[in-house]
Amino acid sequence: MNAVARIQPDVRVNDFVLKIANVNGTGSASANGLLMKAIFRMGVPVVGKNLFPSNIQGLPTWYEIRLTKDGYRSRAGTTEFMVAMNAETYAQDLAEVSPGGVILYDDTWPRPEMHAREDITAIGVPLARMCNAEFDNARTRVLMKNMAYVGAVAALTGIDVEIIRSMVEEMFGTKAHLIEANMKAIQLGLDYIREKHAEPLNLRVEPMDKTAGHIMIDGNTAAGLGAVYAGATFGAWYPITPSTSLMDGYKAFCEKFRIDKETGEKNFCIIQAEDELASIGMAVGAGWNGARAFTPTSGPGISLMSEFIGFAYYAEIPVVLFDVQRAGPSTGLPTRTQQCDLTMAAYASHGDTKHICVYPADPRECFEMSVQSFDLAERFQAPVFFMTDLDIGMNDWMIEELEWDDSYVPDRGKVLSAKELEAMEKFYRYEDRDGDAVPYRTLPGTHPKGAYFTRGSGHNWKGGYTEDGVEYQEVLDRLTRKWESAADTVPGPVIVDAGKPTRRAIISIGGCDGAVREALDRFNEAGLPLNYLRVRGFPFNSEIEAFMAEHDEIFVVEQNRDAQLRSLLINETSVDKTKLVPILDYAGMPANPEFIYDAIMAHCETEEA
Amino acid sequence: MTSMPKPKISKHLPTNALGLTIRNYEGVMSTLCAGCGHDSVTAALVQAFWELNLAPESAAKVSGIGCSSKTTAYFMGQSHGINCVHGRMPSVATGANAVNGDLHYIGISGDGDSLSIGFGQFAHAIRRNLNMLYMIENNGVYGLTKGQFSASADIGTKSKKGLANEQTPIDPCVQALTLGAGFVARSFSGDKSQLVPLIKAALMHKGFAVIDVISPCVTFNDHAGSTKSYAHTYKYYHPLVHTDFVAQADEITGAPDEDGLLSVTLHDGGVLRLRQTESDYDPRDRAQAIETLMTPSDSGEIRTGLLYLNEDMGDMHASNSLPARPLNTIPQDVLCPGSEALAKLQARYR
Numbered sequence: 001m002n003a004v005a006r007i008q009p010d011v012r013v014n015d016f017v018l019k020i021a022n023v024n025g026t027g028s029a030s031a032n033g034l035l036m037k038a039i040f041r042m043g044v045p046v047v048g049k050n051l052f053p054s055n056i057q058g059l060p061t062w063y064e065i066r067l068t069k070d071g072y073r074s075r076a077g078t079t080e081f082m083v084a085m086n087a088e089t090y091a092q093d094l095a096e097v098s099p100g101g102v103i104l105y106d107d108t109w110p111r112p113e114m115h116a117r118e119d120i121t122a123i124g125v126p127l128a129r130m131c132n133a134e135f136d137n138a139r140t141r142v143l144m145k146n147m148a149y150v151g152a153v154a155a156l157t158g159i160d161v162e163i164i165r166s167m168v169e170e171m172f173g174t175k176a177h178l179i180e181a182n183m184k185a186i187q188l189g190l191d192y193i194r195e196k197h198a199e200p201l202n203l204r205v206e207p208m209d210k211t212a213g214h215i216m217i218d219g220n221t222a223a224g225l226g227a228v229y230a231g232a233t234f235g236a237w238y239p240i241t242p243s244t245s246l247m248d249g250y251k252a253f254c255e256k257f258r259i260d261k262e263t264g265e266k267n268f269c270i271i272q273a274e275d276e277l278a279s280i281g282m283a284v285g286a287g288w289n290g291a292r293a294f295t296p297t298s299g300p301g302i303s304l305m306s307e308f309i310g311f312a313y314y315a316e317i318p319v320v321l322f323d324v325q326r327a328g329p330s331t332g333l334p335t336r337t338q339q340c341d342l343t344m345a346a347y348a349s350h351g352d353t354k355h356i357c358v359y360p361a362d363p364r365e366c367f368e369m370s371v372q373s374f375d376l377a378e379r380f381q382a383p384v385f386f387m388t389d390l391d392i393g394m395n396d397w398m399i400e401e402l403e404w405d406d407s408y409v410p411d412r413g414k415v416l417s418a419k420e421l422e423a424m425e426k427f428y429r430y431e432d433r434d435g436d437a438v439p440y441r442t443l444p445g446t447h448p449k450g451a452y453f454t455r456g457s458g459h460n461w462k463g464g465y466t467e468d469g470v471e472y473q474e475v476l477d478r479l480t481r482k483w484e485s486a487a488d489t490v491p492g493p494v495i496v497d498a499g500k501p502t503r504r505a506i507i508s509i510g511g512c513d514g515a516v517r518e519a520l521d522r523f524n525e526a527g528l529p530l531n532y533l534r535v536r537g538f539p540f541n542s543e544i545e546a547f548m549a550e551h552d553e554i555f556v557v558e559q560n561r562d563a564q565l566r567s568l569l570i571n572e573t574s575v576d577k578t579k580l581v582p583i584l585d586y587a588g589m590p591a592n593p594e595f596i597y598d599a600i601m602a603h604c605e606t607e608e609a
Numbered sequence: 610m611t612s613m614p615k616p617k618i619s620k621h622l623p624t625n626a627l628g629l630t631i632r633n634y635e636g637v638m639s640t641l642c643a644g645c646g647h648d649s650v651t652a653a654l655v656q657a658f659w660e661l662n663l664a665p666e667s668a669a670k671v672s673g674i675g676c677s678s679k680t681t682a683y684f685m686g687q688s689h690g691i692n693c694v695h696g697r698m699p700s701v702a703t704g705a706n707a708v709n710g711d712l713h714y715i716g717i718s719g720d721g722d723s724l725s726i727g728f729g730q731f732a733h734a735i736r737r738n739l740n741m742l743y744m745i746e747n748n749g750v751y752g753l754t755k756g757q758f759s760a761s762a763d764i765g766t767k768s769k770k771g772l773a774n775e776q777t778p779i780d781p782c783v784q785a786l787t788l789g790a791g792f793v794a795r796s797f798s799g800d801k802s803q804l805v806p807l808i809k810a811a812l813m814h815k816g817f818a819v820i821d822v823i824s825p826c827v828t829f830n831d832h833a834g835s836t837k838s839y840a841h842t843y844k845y846y847h848p849l850v851h852t853d854f855v856a857q858a859d860e861i862t863g864a865p866d867e868d869g870l871l872s873v874t875l876h877d878g879g880v881l882r883l884r885q886t887e888s889d890y891d892p893r894d895r896a897q898a899i900e901t902l903m904t905p906s907d908s909g910e911i912r913t914g915l916l917y918l919n920e921d922m923g924d925m926h927a928s929n930s931l932p933a934r935p936l937n938t939i940p941q942d943v944l945c946p947g948s949e950a951l952a953k954l955q956a957r958y959r
Contacts, residue, residue, distance in 0.1 A: 041959070215958035229951070231944040233936040234708050236700075256954075257946040265932035267939050269707040273700065274733040281693065281700025281730070288691055288701070289669070290937035291708035307694050315691075401955055404948040410941055443937065444669045444689035444705070445712050451666060453682050454691040464637075465682070 009100030009202045014044045014069040016080035016101075016203045018153065021093045022146070023086045025057030030171070031146035032063040033396070035153060038163045040216055040398060043208040045071040047514075048216075048396045049590050054241070054334045060089045071210060073362070073397070073514030077592035081157070081203050083149050085127075090114065102201060104152060106145070123197060125152050130188045135181070144185035151189025156197065157205045161190060215401055219392035220296075222363035222402070223322060224249025226370025228257060228268075231410050232292040232320070236271045236282035238301065241334045242390035243324035246296040280305035280321070284312050287319040288454060290415065290443040292374045296322040299341045300331070302348060309383050310349025311456040313479070316430070316439065318377035318413070321345075322370075322386045324393040327588040336588025337390035339510055342564035345385040346538055352476065354483045357385040357538035358491055361513040362392060364399040365536075369491060371408070378413040380486050381441060389559070391590040392511045414440040421447040429454075429463035430475055437482035483539060490537025493544055496520065498529035505531040505547070506600075507580075508557040509565050515591035516557055522597050528604065530555075535565065540572055548575045555600050557583040559591060614638070614686075626662040634659045636686040641676055646798035646824030646839075647746045651683045653801050654715070654744075657808035658685060661856070661879075669705060669712040673698040673727060676753055677719035677746035677824070696727025699734035702741055703925070709935035710926045713812055714741035720761035721751050724779045728760075731781070735788040735817050740924040742811040743819045745781050746798070748826040749837035756829035767834030782916055785819045786899045791919040792818035793898065794852075795912065797842055798825070806854040807915060813854075815876035816924045823911065842911060849901070850892050850914035851884040873920060883915055892918050 018035070022028040029050070036048045047066040053059035066076050080101040084093045090105070090113065097103050099119040105111055107124025114122045131144045154161055165183060172178040224246050227235065237247045247270065254268040269286075273279035279295045286293035297305065302323055312319050325341045327333035345357055356376050358369045366388060377384040414434075421427060421442065429452040430439045439461075442450030452463040460471035461478075496517070508516045513534055523530050533547045548554060548569070556566040563582035570577045583599045585591055614637055622630035634655045639648050658668065665687035672678035674695035681690045693701045698716050706714050723731045723745050734743070749762040758766075761781070762774040785793045792814045796804045804822065811818035823842050825831050831838045856879050871892070873881040883892055891897055898917040906912070925931075932939070946954075 215955050217958045225954075229945050231941045233939065233944065234704060236704060253946075257950065258944065260932065263932070264930060266930045267932055267936065267943060269929050269931055269936060271703060271707065271737075271929075273703075274729055277697060278700040278703075278730055278733065281697045282704035282707070284693070285671075285691070285701035285704025285706075286708045286937075287704070289705040289708045291704075293704060293708070308697065311694050402951055404951045406948050408945070442689070445666055445709065448664075448666045448687035451687045451689050454689070454693075456692065456694060 011202045011204065012080065013204045013206050014067045014208060016067055017076050017078055018065045018067070018081045018083070019079040020063045020083040020149070021086045021089050022061050022063070023088075024053050024055050024059045024061040026146065027143045028061070028063065028085070028146045031150050032065070034150055034164060034167055035159065036065045036396070037167060037216060038154070038159050039065065039067055039205055040211050041163050041167075042160055042205060043211050044069065044205060045210050045398055047073060047075065047398070049075055049391070050395055051589070052335050060086050067205065069208065069210070072518045074518055075515070075590050075592040077594040081153075083153060084114070085145070085149065100202065102156070102203060104149065104156070121201070123156070125149070125189060125192055127189070130192065131185060134184060134188060140181070144181065147182050147185035148189040151186035152193050153189075154186070155190045155193035156201045157203055159205050160207070161186070211398065213401055214398050216396045216398055217363045218245065218394055218396050219360065219363040219366040219388055220246035220324060220394060221249035222366040223370040223386065223388065223393075225253050225402075226367040227294055227374070228253045229404060230292060230371040230374040232294055232374055233267065234269050234283065234286035234291045234293040236273050236279040236286075236293070236295050237297065238273050238276045238279045240298045240301050242326055242394045243296040243298050243301070243322060245394060246322055246324060276301040276304035277308070280308040280319070283319045284308055284317050287312070287317045287377070288444075292378070292410070294320040294322060294374075296324065298324050298326050299328050299344070302341055302344060306349045309355070310351055310353050312383045313349065313353045313355065314456055315454045316381040316441070317454070318381050319383050320373045320377050320386060321383060322388065325387065325389040327586070333588045335390070337511070337590055338559050338586055338588060339387075339389055339512075340560040340564065340586070342387065342509070342558070342560065343567055345387055346568055354480070354539070355383055355385055356380060356483065356486045356490060357387050359387050359510045359536050360392065361510050361534065362399055363397045364402060366392065367402050372491060375411040376486065376489060379411045379489065380438060380482060381413060382482070387510065389511050395590070414438060416440050416442050416446070416450060418447040421450045424449065427452070428461060430459065430461045430478070432461070432478055437478050437485055487539040487541040490539070490541070492541055493536055493547070494534045495543070495547065496532040498524070498531050500529040502529045502531055503552040504528070504554070505533065505551040506555045506557055507533050507535065507548070507565070507569070509535045512557050512559060512591045515593045515596055518593035519596040519600070522593065523600070526601070538568065540569070544569070545573045545575070548573065548579070552579060553581060554579055555581045555583045555603070557585075557596055559585050561586045625659050627664060629659065629665070631655060631659045633687065634665055634685050636683040639680070639683045641679070642828045644827040645676070646748065646822070646826070647677055647680050648683070649798040649801065650744065650746055650804070650822055650824055651680050653804040653808055655684045656801070657805050657812065660805070661809055661812060663713060663812075667711070667713055668715055670715050670717065671698045671702045671705065672717045673722040675719045675722045675751075676826075677717055678722055680746070681715075681717050696722050696725065697730055698722070699727065699730035699739070703734060703737065703739055706739055706741060706925065707929070707931065708937045710740065710931065711935055714739075716741055716743045718743065718745050720745060720747045720749060720759040720781070724760035724781060728779070732784070732788050735785055735790045735819070737925045738789075738791065738816045738922055738928070740815055740926065741817060742808065743817060745819065745821045746824040747781070747821050747837070748824050748830050749835070750826050750830040752826050752829055763836040766836040767832070769829050769832055771834075780902060781819065781821045783899060783902050786895055786902070786917055790819055790917070791816040791922045792915070793917040794818075794820045794915045795823070796820055797823045797846055797913060799839060799843060800846070803848060803852065803913065806852045809854040809879065810852060810875065810881045810915065813875040813877040813879045814920070816922050845909050845911045847910035847912055848886055848914045849890055849912045849916065851886055852915045853882040853884070855880045855882060873918060876920060881915070881918070883918070892916060895919070
């Protein structure tokens with residue numbers, strides 16, 4: 001017998017990972033959401049990751065719930081409690097459980113293989129048998145099996161059943177029969193465990209007080225809400241994973257807040273375009289006509305939109321692009337996360353183009369930076385890229401409650417009114433009147449004096465067609481100056497000081513933040529203090545340049561194969577590239593601290609050896 | 610080179626109800642070849658707008674890429690124009706129109722722009738019934754790249770180098786009819802008397818109005834053996850429906866029940882009077898319109914005029930329940946729910 005099994009595993013309170021393995025399309029999402037939210041309502045910080053296939057029904061799917069009493073914000077990368085509901089992945093799921101952990105499975109049919117490991121506890125619950133006896137039709141039985149494991153997990157770990165009950169009541173509202181059926185299923189699991197499994201588990205959930213003032217929300221919903229608050233009135237899109245829920249969010253909030261109660265008129269317009277070639281064109285058309293306009297998409301969509309992006313850049317038309325990144329190239333892994341569009345977005349389209357980008361790290365920043373993106377687009381009359389990813393966009397994150405300042409006034413940029421045009425001698429679209437590289441624009445229909453011809457062909461500062469190299473270059477140079485001037489307006493970097501002298505640092509971006517911060521704690525414990533800077537906007541501002549100058553060795557942590565953030569840093573600053581050590585995690589999973597810690601430690605050890 | 614302004618000598622020219630002469634509706638000097646059909650279409654647009662007494666700034670001109678798309682600079686210099694990317698004018702028009710439906714959207718495209726890369730966008734703008742005038746200046750050839758066949762080239766038509774086209778042509782009018790366009794017309798750049806009333810009617814039609822204008826390319830497709838040459842078009846030109854546009858203010862003459870005469874009041878103003886030149890052609894019968902266009906004529910005639918009209922289709926604004934006032938004028942306090950609503954909303958995320 002394995003010696004490990006003889007040792008009573010440590011009791012872990014509010015500090016373990018519960019992972020549910022299931023079959024896609026069996027309706028497990030609500031059961032898993034219920035578990036996570038119940039733990040959150042018990043005051044325990046949680047991190048949820050839905051690992052789903054590009055499939056409607058049948059392929060394996062996993063849902064991870066990390067309970068983290070210390071309030072960490074990334075995957076742990078381990079599994080202490082596995083709920084194995086998918087026979088196809090039993091072997092893999094069993095192997096994944098950490099020593100001392102637990103696996104719960106459906107023992108309606110004998111599964112001796114689940115007891116093969118002696119260093120973990122295997123618990124069989126006849127979920128199918130109980131649900132088949134209790135419920136009538138096939139679909140209900142499948143759905144209720146999920147609820148039954150909720151009950152079993154709650155009984156085993158100590159999740160408050162009363163909280164679960166109140167959530168089921170909220171979920172189904174006035175549909176009493178659904179509340180009753182779901183609670184019955186939950187009770188089946190609960191009773192079975194209480195009856196057959198008297199011993200408490202070493203993995204326990206106990207009430208805490210660390211989630212007050214927080215919400216659980218996904219980044220796409222938060223970004224869609226931000227677009228509503230920013231006053232965006234036009235969105236065009238083509239469905240693509242993982243960005244679809246951003247438009248779903250925008251739509252739902254518009255339907256709540258933007259429909260005139262008396263007339264039924266909608267103070268917003270959403271067009272589902274025929275493709276991304278069209279969705280960006282529509283957003284550009286609306287931006288040209290003075291609306292705050294956007295399009296949500298993912299990498300493949302940006303590829304298709306590229307020609308129009310160059311047009312909007314050169315013709316100076318405000319538009320916001322939400323790029324919810326997924327793993328590429330090509331179709332790649334549509335349901336896995338990556339930060340692989342960083343360079344594409346920064347320089348999208350043919351010819352010399354440079355764009356303004358913002359990089360949120362969590363749903364809270366998604367809300368805030370969504371609003372900022374619209375301000376940036378109109379202020380600089382340019383396409384703005386909001387660079388998020390599948391992990392931030394589609395997973396529910398625990399964040400501090402969103403706040404809104406009612407004194408917010410949208411920055412609509414330099415738009416001339418009919419009155420101003422009337423008073424003007426002559427209007428020239430691309431004239432740098434203020435010397436800040438940002439020209440004045442006019443909206444169609446305002447005044448005959450404001451009319452101009454917007455074109456992607458060569459134009460001079462007056463807006464006229466030109467093939468004159470000097471005139472052409474003059475406009476192009478102003479565009480560079482305009483882009484550079486955005487460096488101090490885009491969100492600035494966030495710097496975490498190690499509190500101890502160090503010449504080493506980490507630079508990272510977006511959704512890696514949680515994993516980097518957790519790794520920093522471990523580096524501190526290991527006696528390797530590291531300063532940390534998170535990039536939040538492009539073009540890079542002087543703080544980033546200064547931070548790099550202050551350190552001898554900088555680990556650039558990002559989620560792509562080609563070290564794209566590192567490339568941007570090398571390309572756009574004067575940093576010595578030998579100082580920048582790439583730490584790359586591009587397998588498609590949300591970032592985890594283990595990987596970062598190990599990779600950096602390995603590098604340091606090699607260096608010292 | 611840079612664009613050249615046109616001299617604006619408007620003395621002694623008649624003025625319209627806004628006190629503007631036709632010069633006020635012109636743009637910069639055309640850079641197309643002398644004799645290009647597109648310049649005649651430009652002139653027809655200028656005249657139609659002037660005659661309709663529409664303020665020049667009330668138009669928004671949209672176009673893609675190609676000789677035809679360039680012409681948006683050559684008319685109505687006091688209107689905003691946008692010359693975007695190849696084949697994707699309909700998407701720009703869609704977004705622009707959605708946020709301000711008060712303007713008259715004039716899309717200028719060509720057979721190269723609309724029937725190849727732009728085919729999808731052309732189709733979907735029709736499906737949305739975007740309220741716009743969509744002109745296809747159709748010459749069967751790519752001019753700017755020196756004479757390649759376009760997707761509207763007829764089978765057997767000859768290129769300047771003498772090669773015959775072997776691929777089946779796309780007929781934008783048949784396509785528009787099958788996709789559900791409410792206003793489908795074909796005309797000829799050489800017949801202003803037909804084209805001007807059609808443009809006026811199309812501008813006053815609420816919904817998607819397509820006019821496919823045969824507009825010969827004098828440099829690359831005006832030779833013997835071409836089915837899009839001036840000579841060929843003049844020879845086989847056959848108006849199927851005679852169109853008169855009468856501004857609403859004007860008195861309507863002619864008995865409404867006169868045989869073969871159809872009067873239609875347009876949503877945005879004016880009355881259309883359609884006179885059949887063939888007693889059995891009914892421009893309100895979509896199936897017949899498709900059948901007529903798809904039946905080859907023994908004599909090779911090119912059927913023109915307002916081929917189909919359906920005035921009673923809700924446009925994109927109606928189907929999206931868009932407000933009466935343009936979206937781009939709605940103040941922030943109406944658009945933004947504010948901090949209290951945000952606080953309340955977040956209960957569902959706890």
